[in-house]
Amino acid sequence: xxxxxxxxVRRNHALEHATINVLTQHxxxxxxxxxxxxxxxxxxxxxxxxxxxPVIDQALARLxxxxxxLRIHPNCGTNLxxxxxxxxxxxxxxMGATTDPRKRLERFPQAVxxxxxxLLFARPVAxxxxxxxxxxxxxxxxxxxxxxxxxxxxxYRIRVYTV
Numbered sequence: 001x002x003x004x005x006x007x008x009v010r011r012n013h014a015l016e017h018a019t020i021n022v023l024t025q026h027x028x029x030x031x032x033x034x035x036x037x038x039x040x041x042x043x044x045x046x047x048x049x050x051x052x053x054p055v056i057d058q059a060l061a062r063l064x065x066x067x068x069x070l071r072i073h074p075n076c077g078t079n080l081x082x083x084x085x086x087x088x089x090x091x092x093x094x095m096g097a098t099t100d101p102r103k104r105l106e107r108f109p110q111a112v113x114x115x116x117x118x119l120l121f122a123r124p125v126a127x128x129x130x131x132x133x134x135x136x137x138x139x140x141x142x143x144x145x146x147x148x149x150x151x152x153x154x155x156y157r158i159r160v161y162t163v
Contacts, residue, residue, distance in 0.1 A: 008038040010136035012162055016041040017135060018059035018070035019160075023047065026055065031155065040145075040161040049149035052158050056144060068137040072127050078134045082126035083119070090114035 013036040020032050020043070031046040045052060063070055094111025095104055145161040 005038045007136060008162075009036055010134065011139050011142055012036040012038070012041050014063060014071035014135035014137050015056075015060055015139060015142065015160075015162065016043070017073040017076065017130075018063050018067075019043065019052075019056050020073055021070045022055050022059045022062065023052065027051065040159065043158045043160070044152060044155060045158065046155045049147075049156060049158055052156075053147055053149075056147065056160055060139060060142065060144065063137055063139045064142075068131075071135040071137045072130045074123075076126070076130055076134070078130050079123065079126040082129055083122040086118040086122050086125065087115050090118040 016034040016036045019041075020034055023030060023032055023045070027047060033044045035042050043052065059070065091111050091114070094114040095107050098104060098107070143163050145163045147161070148159045150157050
Protein backbone atom coordinates (compact mmCIF):
# COMPACT_ATOMS: atom_id res chain seq x y z
CA UNK A 1 0.00 0.00 0.00
CA UNK A 2 2.84 2.41 0.82
CA UNK A 3 4.40 1.73 -2.58
CA UNK A 4 1.08 2.45 -4.26
CA UNK A 5 0.77 5.81 -2.47
CA UNK A 6 4.37 6.70 -3.31
CA UNK A 7 3.77 5.89 -6.99
CA UNK A 8 0.62 8.05 -7.01
CA VAL A 9 2.65 10.97 -5.64
CA ARG A 10 5.32 10.35 -8.31
CA ARG A 11 2.75 10.41 -11.13
CA ASN A 12 1.03 13.50 -9.70
CA HIS A 13 4.46 15.15 -9.38
CA ALA A 14 5.11 14.39 -13.06
CA LEU A 15 1.79 15.97 -14.06
CA GLU A 16 2.44 18.97 -11.81
CA HIS A 17 5.80 19.55 -13.52
CA ALA A 18 4.32 19.01 -16.98
CA THR A 19 1.57 21.52 -16.19
CA ILE A 20 4.07 24.11 -14.96
CA ASN A 21 6.31 23.54 -17.99
CA VAL A 22 3.42 23.97 -20.42
CA LEU A 23 2.10 27.00 -18.50
CA THR A 24 5.48 28.72 -18.72
CA GLN A 25 5.60 27.98 -22.46
CA HIS A 26 2.30 29.84 -22.88
CA UNK A 27 2.82 32.46 -20.14
CA UNK A 28 6.57 32.95 -19.62
CA UNK A 29 6.19 35.69 -16.98
CA UNK A 30 3.60 33.89 -14.85
CA UNK A 31 4.39 32.97 -11.29
CA UNK A 32 3.65 29.32 -10.59
CA UNK A 33 4.50 27.05 -7.69
CA UNK A 34 3.22 23.53 -7.16
CA UNK A 35 3.02 20.85 -4.51
CA UNK A 36 2.06 17.23 -5.16
CA UNK A 37 0.55 14.57 -2.93
CA UNK A 38 -1.19 11.21 -3.38
CA UNK A 39 -4.52 12.85 -4.27
CA UNK A 40 -3.26 15.25 -6.93
CA UNK A 41 -1.45 18.56 -6.79
CA UNK A 42 -1.96 22.19 -5.89
CA UNK A 43 -0.76 25.18 -7.89
CA UNK A 44 -0.30 28.66 -6.48
CA UNK A 45 -0.15 31.03 -9.40
CA UNK A 46 -0.64 34.54 -10.68
CA UNK A 47 -2.81 33.12 -13.51
CA UNK A 48 -6.58 32.88 -13.41
CA UNK A 49 -8.14 29.43 -13.49
CA UNK A 50 -9.55 29.84 -17.00
CA UNK A 51 -5.98 30.02 -18.31
CA UNK A 52 -4.65 27.17 -16.16
CA UNK A 53 -7.34 24.49 -16.35
CA PRO A 54 -7.08 23.84 -20.12
CA VAL A 55 -3.29 23.58 -19.75
CA ILE A 56 -3.67 20.82 -17.15
CA ASP A 57 -5.53 18.69 -19.71
CA GLN A 58 -2.95 19.58 -22.37
CA ALA A 59 -0.05 18.65 -20.07
CA LEU A 60 -1.65 15.28 -19.26
CA ALA A 61 -2.26 14.57 -22.96
CA ARG A 62 1.33 15.47 -23.82
CA LEU A 63 2.72 13.21 -21.09
CA UNK A 64 0.43 10.40 -22.27
CA UNK A 65 1.70 10.99 -25.83
CA UNK A 66 5.27 10.36 -24.68
CA UNK A 67 6.67 13.85 -23.94
CA UNK A 68 8.34 12.51 -20.81
CA UNK A 69 10.81 15.40 -20.67
CA LEU A 70 7.92 17.52 -19.34
CA ARG A 71 8.20 15.67 -16.01
CA ILE A 72 11.51 17.43 -15.24
CA HIS A 73 11.49 21.01 -13.96
CA PRO A 74 14.63 23.03 -13.20
CA ASN A 75 13.08 24.75 -10.17
CA CYS A 76 11.84 21.62 -8.45
CA GLY A 77 12.48 21.28 -4.73
CA THR A 78 14.21 17.99 -5.52
CA ASN A 79 17.05 20.08 -6.95
CA LEU A 80 17.48 21.89 -3.63
CA UNK A 81 17.48 18.64 -1.67
CA UNK A 82 19.99 16.95 -3.98
CA UNK A 83 22.24 20.02 -3.94
CA UNK A 84 22.07 20.24 -0.14
CA UNK A 85 22.95 16.56 0.24
CA UNK A 86 25.82 16.74 -2.24
CA UNK A 87 27.36 19.90 -0.78
CA UNK A 88 26.94 18.61 2.78
CA UNK A 89 28.75 15.41 1.86
CA UNK A 90 31.44 17.42 0.08
CA UNK A 91 31.97 19.51 3.20
CA UNK A 92 32.16 16.46 5.46
CA UNK A 93 34.63 14.77 3.10
CA UNK A 94 36.66 17.94 2.69
CA MET A 95 36.92 18.74 6.38
CA GLY A 96 37.35 15.18 7.60
CA ALA A 97 36.64 14.08 11.15
CA THR A 98 39.04 16.46 12.83
CA THR A 99 37.98 18.92 15.49
CA ASP A 100 41.38 20.60 15.57
CA PRO A 101 40.80 24.20 14.37
CA ARG A 102 44.22 24.36 12.64
CA LYS A 103 43.60 21.19 10.66
CA ARG A 104 40.13 22.44 9.73
CA LEU A 105 41.65 25.65 8.40
CA GLU A 106 44.20 23.62 6.40
CA ARG A 107 41.40 21.49 4.94
CA PHE A 108 39.15 24.43 4.09
CA PRO A 109 40.44 24.83 0.48
CA GLN A 110 39.86 21.11 -0.09
CA ALA A 111 36.29 21.45 1.20
CA VAL A 112 35.67 24.44 -1.08
CA UNK A 113 36.99 22.53 -4.11
CA UNK A 114 34.80 19.52 -3.30
CA UNK A 115 31.78 21.84 -2.93
CA UNK A 116 32.47 23.37 -6.35
CA UNK A 117 32.58 19.88 -7.84
CA UNK A 118 29.36 18.96 -6.01
CA LEU A 119 27.66 22.08 -7.38
CA LEU A 120 28.79 21.26 -10.92
CA PHE A 121 27.24 17.80 -10.71
CA ALA A 122 24.18 18.67 -8.64
CA ARG A 123 21.95 19.81 -11.52
CA PRO A 124 22.39 16.69 -13.70
CA VAL A 125 22.12 14.42 -10.66
CA ALA A 126 18.94 16.23 -9.58
CA UNK A 127 17.47 15.84 -13.08
CA UNK A 128 18.24 12.12 -12.89
CA UNK A 129 16.59 11.91 -9.45
CA UNK A 130 13.50 13.68 -10.80
CA UNK A 131 13.33 11.38 -13.83
CA UNK A 132 13.88 8.15 -11.92
CA UNK A 133 12.79 8.64 -8.32
CA UNK A 134 10.56 11.64 -7.59
CA UNK A 135 8.41 11.51 -10.75
CA UNK A 136 6.84 8.76 -12.86
CA UNK A 137 5.78 9.70 -16.37
CA UNK A 138 3.56 6.61 -16.75
CA UNK A 139 0.30 8.51 -16.54
CA UNK A 140 -1.44 6.38 -19.17
CA UNK A 141 -4.24 5.44 -16.75
CA UNK A 142 -4.46 8.86 -15.06
CA UNK A 143 -7.50 11.10 -15.36
CA UNK A 144 -8.38 14.48 -13.91
CA UNK A 145 -11.22 13.87 -11.44
CA UNK A 146 -11.95 17.46 -10.48
CA UNK A 147 -10.35 20.88 -10.21
CA UNK A 148 -11.17 23.43 -7.55
CA UNK A 149 -10.07 27.04 -7.68
CA UNK A 150 -10.02 30.03 -5.44
CA UNK A 151 -8.34 33.29 -4.64
CA UNK A 152 -5.32 32.93 -2.38
CA UNK A 153 -3.33 35.87 -1.01
CA UNK A 154 -2.04 37.75 -4.08
CA UNK A 155 -2.93 35.08 -6.62
CA TYR A 156 -4.94 31.93 -7.16
CA ARG A 157 -4.94 28.44 -5.70
CA ILE A 158 -5.83 25.65 -8.09
CA ARG A 159 -6.27 22.16 -6.66
CA VAL A 160 -6.19 19.26 -9.12
CA TYR A 161 -7.54 15.87 -8.02
CA THR A 162 -6.45 12.86 -10.06
CA VAL A 163 -7.54 9.23 -10.32
